[in-house]
Amino acid sequence: MKRISVLVMxxxxxxxxxxxxxxxxxxxxxAAPIFGIKIPPGFRDWKLISVAHEEGNxxxxxxVLGNDIAIKAYREGKLPFPDGTIITRLAWSYVPSEExxxxxxxxxxxxxxxxxxxxxxxxxxxxxxxxxxWGFAQFKDGKPDGKADLxxxxxxxxxxxxRDYVFTQYAPTP
Amino acid sequence: MKRISVLVMxxxxxxxxxxxxxxxxxxxxxAAPIFGIKIPPGFRDWKLISVAHEEGNxxxxxxVLGNDIAIKAYREGKLPFPDGTIITRLAWSYVPSEExxxxxxxxxxxxxxxxxxxxxxxxxxxxxxxxxxWGFAQFKDGKPDGKADLxxxxxxxxxxxxRDYVFTQYAPTP
Numbered sequence: 001m002k003r004i005s006v007l008v009m010x011x012x013x014x015x016x017x018x019x020x021x022x023x024x025x026x027x028x029x030x031a032a033p034i035f036g037i038k039i040p041p042g043f044r045d046w047k048l049i050s051v052a053h054e055e056g057n058x059x060x061x062x063x064v065l066g067n068d069i070a071i072k073a074y075r076e077g078k079l080p081f082p083d084g085t086i087i088t089r090l091a092w093s094y095v096p097s098e099e100x101x102x103x104x105x106x107x108x109x110x111x112x113x114x115x116x117x118x119x120x121x122x123x124x125x126x127x128x129x130x131x132x133x134w135g136f137a138q139f140k141d142g143k144p145d146g147k148a149d150l151x152x153x154x155x156x157x158x159x160x161x162x163r164d165y166v167f168t169q170y171a172p173t174p
Numbered sequence: 175m176k177r178i179s180v181l182v183m184x185x186x187x188x189x190x191x192x193x194x195x196x197x198x199x200x201x202x203x204x205a206a207p208i209f210g211i212k213i214p215p216g217f218r219d220w221k222l223i224s225v226a227h228e229e230g231n232x233x234x235x236x237x238v239l240g241n242d243i244a245i246k247a248y249r250e251g252k253l254p255f256p257d258g259t260i261i262t263r264l265a266w267s268y269v270p271s272e273e274x275x276x277x278x279x280x281x282x283x284x285x286x287x288x289x290x291x292x293x294x295x296x297x298x299x300x301x302x303x304x305x306x307x308w309g310f311a312q313f314k315d316g317k318p319d320g321k322a323d324l325x326x327x328x329x330x331x332x333x334x335x336x337r338d339y340v341f342t343q344y345a346p347t348p
Contacts, residue, residue, distance in 0.1 A: 038335070044347045045221045045245075051235045053227050056282040061225045063345075071219075079274060090348050092225070100341060108230040115348030140348065142213055156277050167274060171237075173218045174264050174289030174314065 018155065027115070032144040035135030037122050039142065040067065043088050045073045050171035053094065054109075060091040061112050064168040080133065080164040085123035087166065091116040117145050132157065132165045206318040208325065209309030212298050213316065214241065217262050221245045224345035227268065227284075234265040235286050238342040254307065254338040259297035261340065267330045291319050295340070306331065306339045 031038045046065035054060050065072065067086045073079075081087075095113030117140040125133040136153035138145040157165040205212045220239035228234050236282035240248065240261045255261075264324075269287030291314040299307040312319040331339040 027188055046220055047219045048237055048239065048264075050286045051225045052271075052286065053235060053284040054278075054282055055284075056278070056280060058282070061227060063222055063225050065222065082314075090222075092345055092348070094227075097226075097341075099334070103341075104228075104230070105232060107295055108228055108232070110227040110229075111342075112224045112226065112345040115346050118348040136333050153332075160273070167271075167277075168285075171264075171266055171286040172289050174266065174292040 014016065030142075030144055032137035032139065032148075032150065035122070035128065035131075035137060037120055037135050037137035039118075039139055040086055040120065041087075041118075043067075043086070043118070043136075044090070044146060046088065048171070050168050052088075052168070058091070058116075059094050060116055061094050061110065062089055062091040064089050066081045074170040081123050081166065082134075083123050083125055085121075087121045087168070091118070116140070117137075117148075134165055151158070178216075204316075204318055204323065205311065206311035206322075209296070209302065209305075209311060211294055211309050211311035213292075213313055214260055214294065217241075217260070217292070218264075219293075220262065222345070223248060223261065224342050226342070228265075232265070232290075233268050234290055235268050235284065236263055236265040238263050244297075249342040254299075255297050255340065257297050257299055259295075261295045261342070263293045263342075266291070290314070291322075306335070308339055 029038070044064065046067055049064040049066050052062045052064070054062065060162070065088050069082055070085045070087050073081045073085060091111035092115050094110055096107065097109040097111045100109035100111070101107050101115050115137055120137045122128070122135040122137070123133055124135060128135045131154040134154065134157070136150050138148035138150065154165070158169070203212070215290055217239065220241055223240050223244070226236050226238070228236065239262050243256060244259045246260050247255045247259060266286035266289050271283040271285045272283070274283035275281050291312055294311045296302070296309040296311070297307055300311060302314040305328040308328065308331070311320035312324065312326045319331045328339070331341070334341050337343065
């Protein structure tokens with residue numbers, strides 16, 4: 001193989017990787033207001049903490065995931081959560097599944113529809129000392145959600161101070 | 175240090191590792207009937223595919239997770255799923271959260287209660303050729319669930335043959 005072909009191949013590979021990296025980081029550029037939190041890379045693949053359903057205005061299905069620091073702390077029952085903990089809540093519209101209902105023979109199945117938003121709780125006991133050591137953020141489609149008033153997050157979490165302001169508990173393995 | 179002390183230390187370390195291995199594999203020893211599937215190690219930490227809620231007799235909240243082969247196939251929209259794919263469905267009782275409801279100021283929050291069971295779909299196009307290439311298993315507390323009639327799994331999945339017999343779709347990242 002000629003040396004120039006090898007160079008072209010290497011250049012192409014480098015460009016492809018650069019483009020993929022750019023695409024992957026698209027959502028990570030803009031910080032949410034107040035707490036200055038950016039979307040942590042790879043959060044969609046974090047480990048599962050638990051699941052929930054909210055009725056009412058939220059009307060969603062949600063999964064709560066954690067980074068490795070969060071999962072370790074949950075499993076060890078370690079409170080307060082250490083600095084570096086990030087807990088994320090992903091939510092989707094609560095929609096009936098006609099496909100599933102046909103198989104079950106009745107209306108009983110609800111699945112994740114279009115995504116609504118994703119929230120993050122980031123532990124930094126110094127940076128966020130005035131809000132229990134937690135920073136809060138909300139994003140939709142990779143952008144900070146303008147509708148979210150992040151000042152209301154912490155007051156709602158105060159009642160669960162005994163669990164370091166975290167509502168979601170680790171779902172036991174079936 | 176005397177040679178005998180070193181030997182004792184090494185023996186102790188080996189035993190400790192052997193005991194930890196035994197403890198970790200406790201749940202992996204017993205295969206489910208019909209398809210001969212054992213619990214795959216580490217499944218609780220697999221990546222999230224989606225979430226759902228079933229009403230009726232099931233009355234649960236569920237998370238569907240996948241091993242790396244499953245997640246890759248989902249993301250690439252690759253059908254049929256390749257051999258080695260494992261998809262797991264973890265389910266918990268659907269229970270109201272009084273703790274959350276107090277904060278929301280109304281009855282709207284449902285969370286994962288005690289676990290019900292865990293199911294696995296394992297792709298092996300040769301071994302499970304007569305059931306669309308999929309083997310099925312159900313476990314509770316690490317033991318094959320005696321109540322599960324695994325012969326009923328595949329017939330229920332036949333209507334979704336166009337998606338390689340898999341109902342759950344990958345939930346988009348919010």
